Amino acid sequence: MSAGPTGPDESAALHGVEAVVLVGGLGTRLRPLTLSAPKPMLPTAGVPFLTHLLSRIRAAGITHVVLGTSYRSEVFAEHFGDGSALGLELEYVVEQEPLDTAGAIRNVAGRLREQDIVVCNGDILSGVDLPGLVRTHRDHSADATLHLVKVDDPRRFGCVPTDSDGRVTAFLEKTDDPPVDQINAGCYVFRRPVIEAIPADRPVSVERETFPGLLDSGARLQGHVDAAYWLDLGTPAAFVRGSADLVRGVVPSEALPAGGSEALVLDGAHVAQGAAVTAGSTVGPGCAVEQGAEVTGSVLFAHAHVEAGAVVERSVIGAGARVGAGAVVRGGVIGDGAVVGGGCELLDGARVWPGVELPAGGVRFSHDC
Structure with missing residues (x-):
């Protein structure tokens, strides 16, 4: 508001x-x-x-x-x-x-x-x-x-x-x-x-x-x-919460329209039909969220890519980063240009540093990568 x-x-x-x-x-x-x-x-x-x-x-x-x-x-x-x-x-x-x-x-x-x-x-x-x-x-x-x-x-x-x-x-x-x-x-x-x-x-x-x-x-x-x-x-946890509260109108900002919304999808971003972007998430310019993906209470910086069936929850996905098909990121931070391979699971507190590529194949991470 x-x-x-x-x-x-x-x-x-x-x-x-x-x-x-x-x-x-x-x-x-x-x-x-x-x-x-x-x-x-x-x-x-x-x-x-x-x-x-x-x-x-x-x-x-x-x-x-x-x-x-x-x-x-x-x-x-x-x-x-x-x-x-x-x-x-x-x-x-x-x-x-x-x-x-x-x-x-x-x-x-x-x-x-x-x-x-x-x-x-x-x-x-x-x-x-x-x-x-x-x-x-x-x-x-x-x-x-x-x-x-x-x-x-x-x-x-x-x-x-x-x-x-x-x-x-x-x-x-x-x-x-x-x-x-x-x-x-x-x-x-x-x-x-x-x-x-x-x-x-x-x-x-x-x-x-x-x-x-x-x-x-x-x-x-x-x-x-x-x-x-x-x-x-x-x-990171406070950052994503604060951003979501701004989007939803929980906290006032003259830089946003009054009233709030479930999601903020910026110019040039694409959210596929069948994808879910909720809980005050922000999808930055040039981002892509593919079919079946779920983005909940998260922030996607410019040109981030969330592939089909991936789950991103309470997380920050850096500029140009990619979350592979079927991957799960909960409470994580993915640095600029990093890649989370398909099927990987990143748990609360995991951070992937810029440019790092995690291999596909169901690997679970709960630490800095």
Whole structure:
């Protein structure tokens, strides 16, 4: 479901706000997909994932965005240019050495103009109400405001307790007995002087150094807690789930038509009669899905080929890759140009690296190939 255009109150709330999007990570947990493109540029529901985030930022009324880049930095500028196609003014700052989250934020400080800065991690799929986040920040005259989400199992994350007024009281590392179920969701609003006070030219952790230091100094850190959709796309399983949720309309994106659908079949793709493409799957341009094949909750990059009777479930099939007749891929990642021979079975967690050809004949794989 699309968030829709902003109303008058939202536009007023976002006057004097700009955004920073951090897209410098290596995406190692998503390899081999990220060998050919940075994680935020992977095709997600038909477009690079970053397009969904930038479109939501623009829909919220923010027009100036600075991208903090590092790995394959040139790819972002080549695709998005000056941002005008999205109604944005985009600037790029390249991180020469890893600076961690706060260090990367400090690295773009010279391009900032406004007093309130929305900062987003470029690998988080979220339905957060950005105007609402900014209003929380301003209503409490906060130095920094954190989007916090409630999760079923906070033990896997650091948790962030708040008092009755929503003020952050601590940052707690992973624990078997977390006192609250709310965690840092990777989206913030900073006053610009707070960013400028972060040490420059060295790695700085926002959770281990910046936020605890602000608390110790008596600064106001505010929590904005909601039940919005939230997903870290850092693993293949999360990536395919996020793409499917975008296609089905579970999470809003201004880059897609409202309402959602069972499948997104892009221009130049061919799905044969008798093939089934369901559960939010994306079939990229130039792809072919042959008769009797089943593609469920999966992503097929450009020119991938799924042969007759093959089953692809919760998986990513890389550009130009081929899944042979009768093969089964469940929870797998097939790298660009790889071939899964007919009759093979790849189970959850299996990854086939680019260009590798697995022989036909019913071989079962459950590891990297």
